[in-house]
Amino acid sequence: MPKKISVMDIYKLLPKTNCKKCGQPSCMAFAAKLLEKEATVDQCPILNTPKFEENRKKLIELLSPPVKEVWFGNDKRKAVMGGDEVMYRYQLSFFNPTPIGVDISDELSEEEIKSRAKEIENFTFERTGEKLKLDFIVIRNASGDIEKFKKAIEIVEKETDMPICIASLNPEIIKEALKIVKSKVMVYAATKDNLNDMIKVIKELKKEKDVVLVLSSNNVKELKNMAAKCLANGIEDLVLEPYTYPENIAETLDLNVMIRRSAIEKEDKYLGFPILNLPINAYYYALNNDCPISTFFDNKEVVAKMYEATIAGTLLNRYADALIIHGLDIWELMPILTLRQNIYTDPRKPQAVEPGLYPIGNPDENSPVILTTNFSLTFYTVTGDFEKDNVTCWLLVMDTGGKAVDVSVAGGQYNGENAKKLIEETGIADKVNHRIIILPALAASTRGDIEDKTGWTCVVGTRDSSQVGEFLRKNWDRILREWKEKHQK
Amino acid sequence: LDWEPPIEKYTGYIREVQFGKPKSEGGRGKVVKIGGQKALYRFEEPQPNPPVVTFDIFDMPMPGLPKPIRQFFQDVMEDPCEWAKKCVKEFGADMITIHHISTDPKIKDKSPKEAAKLMEDLLQAVDVPFVIGGSGNPQKDPLVLEACAEVSEGDRCLLASANLELDYKKIVDAAMKYDHNVLAWSIMDPNMARDLNRKLIEAGLDPNRIVMDPTTCALGYGIEFSINAMVRLRLNGLKGDELVNMPMSSGTTNAIGAREAWMNNPEWGPREYRLPLWEITTGITMMMCGVDLFMMLNPISVKTLKEIGKALTT
Ligand code: B12
Ligand code: SF4
Structure with a gap:
């Protein structure tokens, strides 16, 4: 359902040699992969030859998503936004998990800036084998002072590899800042009032290609x-920020939906850019005003962080392609990062690991x-539970x-049947001197079948893998001894 | 350059389902309605009813309720009527879901009659409409629901739930005979939901008495499957598929079963904050997919969801 183009439209522009260099059996197969976004144009080396220059361009144009993919950052780390083709994830998949940025005020001391920047860079929450991280740093010109702002930018660029966004509505200040930044930055923000000056500043510095400009x-x-x-002035990497109203988030959601629908369903090219939202507004709002969570906690900061996470989650569900937040506590970030991970999994692929034998511990x-x-x-x-609890085992x-x-x-x-196949393929029988398999309690009903087909003895373990360590410490020696007594006579 | 708000035309609508009845019609007073939408968004068409939250309560102290929830209900968990009153008076419950878990043969094997007696007491204790739940035992549930349906005749409750693994005809009959609605529970598959609705209607159920529960997987535990199922159901309903244009319900409480919500783990920070946030994030996500009715446990999450839900429909 992505776009109204067909495999044929793409195929027509391919070299049609069926040389297989792209790793596909034919040009037609490659065309199908391109349509599903499972391959990129670069993977066909023939297209890169001068003869196909024109076709290559057309193809890229044809395949470009209705929401432009825009990035900022440096060679080491990039924050990539947008690139979406559909309104609902079941229709294809959403692309480019929403980059999440955290603010740093330039009013903090040098030490504070350093340590907050490091904290943002190092933050990791590991889930299902993926290291979930934060993506960029927003340096806010809260001081209104140009020197402080430049200093803060320098520190962050020196101390971290994080992509940065610089935030000031004053074009003069943005100009001075742009002179010193080394990476491709996101500039927050152009408004109706300062747009002409912002454009002028960017053009004067010839930075049209080196900035992402947020339009607010x-x-x-x-x-x-x-x-x-902006487009008429050669500034093509744009981000739209339709305001984030913490006092009535429905307003923001409406604007997000209208922008995204215009881009995807009405093919409005001028609105085909990533959307930036600011849950950080909810944080500051809740510090000073009542929100639904206020009555439940005395600590205003806790309330603010909970409300910020709530608003972030809401916006992630309605087309936020980038978010700026303030809180850095793990308990606040866990639901946000998990939701992002869930929404952006590719529904076309099973979430699976390689089957086989995994030795845990020694x-x-x-x-x-x-x-x-x-x-x-x-x-x-x-495996996470086992590692934490120092479980040693052969994991099938x-x-x-x-x-x-x-x-x-x-x-x-x-x-x-499947268990038998796995036992044979992994050769686990040669690695142990027993024939006992421990099953999860949720699989207790399969015990008879597995024993019949494999000849191994099944022991039903605990319900949750976090209890396996304790279960083994208490029972394994006995289970093994009893089995040996019975079977090795 | 000009721009027009992108408003869509929908050929279908979402059915409106009513819980409770006014006193003039022999009910206990409070009436709650869900569904009735003619468009996806409020900027396209005013949304008739805000999402509704129904508080989960249990007919016995629920074993294993984590502390961040117990702290609110510790004093009333022995007495379901007090529990219901507290939800209504202190936490603004629109509705109450009573789970008759002690009817489970493996728990206390209480009889349908005993469940019905408690049901009568609950109807006296508060004036909000009820969702009536069994224990999840497929043999027993139809009997428990039937008995409770009888004593709450005319109060337009929601019988939870009918699915293909139990004697759904009995539940359908009870709903039609005693004037109730039915929750149709399927597992994250829009075709399954449609199939179930068709069977319920064939068994004699008025389609305007169906609420669909396509299963809520918690955040981090398959919520993306729920998102896809619910979004597709809602879109198909609005496109005119009369077999899936029913309002939807979410067992949002599932979220507190996620280990990120309940588990004590200093590396993750206090669970007093984590648990409600996990429920809020799960619920908000379901709300964005079109869910109309939320079954929830934690007063913090309930309040948050209600306020955001209200904003979305005004
Ligand atoms: C997400 C989900 C799905 C997703 C699948 C996601 C996936 N890739 O697996 C989809 C939508 C596809 C799905 C489909 C179905 N589902 Co489903 N699904 C779920 C759900 C919500 C969560 C499952 C999950 O992710 N669990 C989390 C993982 C980490 O848990 P886990 O694998 O069990 O591992 C834990 C333990 O088992 C233990 N453990 C693991 N290994 C070991 C090893 C040892 C030795 C030990 C001791 C412990 C241990 O530790 C782990 C961490 O706690 C559950 C309900 C629930 N549990 O909340 C229903 C559920 C499992 N599904 C159910 C059903 C019926 C189905 C379907 C048959 C529906 C249908 N009729 O089509 C299909 C079957 C699909 C198939 N197999 O072909 C039922 C099963 C009922 C039953 N027991 O008979 C459930 C329980 C829902 C319900 N309440 O009815 N489902
Ligand atoms: S590499 Fe290019 S030319 Fe060769 S088969 Fe693939 S698509 Fe066709």
Whole structure:
């Protein structure tokens, strides 16, 4: 459903040699991959030859998404926004997980700026094998002072590799700042009032290609006209910021939807840019005003962070392509980053890991054998728990088609036949001196089937993998001894 | 350059379902309505009813409720009527969901009659409409729901829930006979939801008495599957598919089962903050997919969702 173009439209522009250099069996197959966004134009080397220069250009134009992909940052780290083709993720997939930026005020001391910048750069929340991180730093000219602003920018660029956004509505200040920044920056923001001056500053410094310019207005028609003016002046990397109203988030959501619909469904090129939203407004709003959470906690800062996370989650669900926040606590960021991870998973691919045998710790012939599934959430939860609890075992990861334990029990993929195949393929029998498999409690009903098909003895373990360490410490020696007594006579 | 707000034309609509009845019609007074939309967004067409939250309560102290929830209800968990009153008086509940979990043969095996007795007491205790839930036991639930439906005749409750694994005909009959609505529960698959609705209607249920529950997976535990299912159901409903144009319900409470919500883990910070945020984020996401009715537990999340829901429809 992405766009109204067909495989044929793409195929027509390809070299039609079927040389397979792109890794696809034919040009037609490559065209299909391009349509589904599973390949990029660069992967066909023939297109890169001068003869196909013209076709290549046309192809890129044809394939460019209705929401432009815009990036800022440096060689080491980029924040990439937009690139979407559809209104709903089930229609294809959403692309480029919303970059999340955190602000630093230039009124902080040098030390504070350094440590906050480092904290933002190093923040990591690990989930299902993915390291979820923050993406950029917003340096706010809260002081109104140009020297302080430049100093803060210098510190952040020196101390971190983070992409940066510089925030001031004063074109003179932006001008001085632009002179010293080294990377491609996002400039926040051009408004109806300062747009001409902003454009002038950027052109004077010849930085049209080195900045991403945020256009800020709560009037969509005005945003459109601002975008048109920028494009006419060669400033093409734009971001739209339709205001974020913490006192009535419905207003912002409406604006986001209207902008995105105009871009995708009405093919309005001037509104085909990423959307930036500011949950940070909700943070400051809740510090000083009542919000739904206010009555439940005495600590205003806790309320502000909870409300900020709430608003961030709301906006992530309605087309926010970039967010700026203030809070840095792990408990606030966990739901935001998890939601982003969930929304941006590709519905076309199963979330699976390679099935097989994974030694955990340093297992030997007396170590337990544990059977789980190859759903990535299950796998990473289990291995994460085992690592934390120093569990040593042979982990058998069964191909359930990327389904969780109870899901694959219900769907029939968690069965004796599959277990037998896995045992044979991994050669686990040669690695241990017993024939015992520990099953998750949720798979207890498959025990008979697995014992019948594999000949191994099944022991039903705990419900949650976080309890496995304790379960083994209490029971494994006994289970192994009893099994040996029974089977090795 | 000019610009027009992108307003779509919809050929369909979402059915409106009513809970409770006014006193003039023999009910207990409070009336709550959900659904009735003619468009996806308020800028296209005024949205008739704000999303509604129904508080989960249990007919016995629920084992394993995490502390961030227990702290609000510790004093009333022994007495479901007091529990219901507290939800209404202190936390502004629009509706109450009573889960008759002690009817489960594996828990206390209470009889449908005993459940019905409690139901009568609850109807006396508060004046808001009820969602009536069983224990999840497919053999017992139809009997429990039937008994409770009888004693709450005319109060337009929501019987939770009908699915293909139990005797749904019994539930359909009870709903039609005693004037109630039915929650149709399917698992994250729009075709399954449609199929179930069709069967319920064939069994005699008035389609205007159906609320769909396409299953809410918690944030981090498959919420993307719920998003896809709910969005597709709502869009198809508005496009005119009369078998899926029912309002939707979400078991948002599922969110507190996520370990990021309940688990004590100093590396993740206080769970007093984490748990409500996990429920809020899960609920907000479902709200953005079109959900009309939210089953929830934590007063903080309830209040937040209600206020945002109100903003979205005014
Ligand atoms: C997301 C989900 C789906 C997704 C699938 C996602 C996926 N890739 O697996 C979709 C939408 C596709 C789906 C489909 C179905 N689902 Co489903 N699904 C769920 C849901 C909401 C969450 C599952 C999950 O992600 N769990 C999280 C992972 C990490 O848990 P886990 O794998 O079990 O691992 C944990 C433990 O088992 C343990 N553990 C793991 N390994 C080991 C090893 C040992 C030795 C030990 C001791 C412990 C251990 O630790 C882990 C961490 O806690 C559950 C309900 C729920 N549980 O909340 C229903 C649920 C599992 N689904 C259910 C059903 C019925 C189905 C379907 C059959 C529906 C249908 N009729 O089509 C299909 C089957 C699909 C198939 N197999 O072909 C039912 C199962 C009921 C039952 N027990 O019979 C459930 C319980 C919902 C319900 N309440 O009815 N489902
Ligand atoms: S590399 Fe290019 S020319 Fe060769 S098969 Fe692939 S698409 Fe066709």
